[in-house]
Amino acid sequence: MDTIWLTGAEWLAVLRIGLGLWWLESWRHKDRGAWFERGSGIVWAGEIAAKHRWGAVRSGFERVVTPRPRVMAYTVVSAELALGLGLISGFLTPIALLGGLLLNLLYLTLMIHDVAEQGQNLMMALISTVAFFGMSWQTWSLDSALGWFL
Template sequence: MDAIWLDGAEWLAVLRIGLGLWWLESWRHKDKKAWFAEGSGIAWAADVAAKHRWAAVRSGFAVVVRPRPRVMSYVVVYAELALGLGLVAGFLTPVALVCGLLLNLLYLVLMIHDWAEQGQNSMMALISAVALGAMAWQTWSVDDALGWFR
């Protein structure tokens, strides 16, 4: 019976890997042609940011993202891919968890007054925080195999 159940560190690895798979799915389902050629994702975000209640979000988007829609399209799409691969493999896991947490918080703040997937962003941010605090890279990870972040 003991062989069926995982220990705590293994469950944390499952949580980390599941979060990585969630990021990979976010990357997979994007229409890359539209994101890169047409900038559809950034155009949608620009529309949301332009109507945002918080001036800091409107001005921050206008300064950082709006002048660089093509570059930011690549940043978003490939950040999601890198996060997914890093978390599934457990490679540079603390870095991936912090970056994923920040990206989810950015998504959450941008879309806080919109209809978008707030539950998804909230849960992904929570999983990142738990995995980071519990050091979920200590089992089933490249980081552990290389002796990193002990």
């Protein structure tokens, strides 16, 4: 084949942008009223953590999240929005990719028993890893336009 529709760097940018859209959709579909006013997402996660087979997850959630449900709700929702916007625009991309990987690993660890959620979190973690090591911020990104992270 003489011509390739997109270069490898451009495909990595597509992967990065697609991951950003996935994070943005995760933010968009949340009932923010329920998350912020009633702490529904944190309550749900607390119920899962309370039954977790790993003591470190139970005690860590109890120490870090349970005393601060409102702060943690805002943290999760804001992080998903920031990751989505950062990855789509390619702004502070390496930081967004590592932050997203960490958040997916936290979700995966919390919901180790929920097979339905594991696939999504594993795929998002894989995309974050590939996009990070492939330096997906070098194409179609604000980072590239600003000369950052070259």
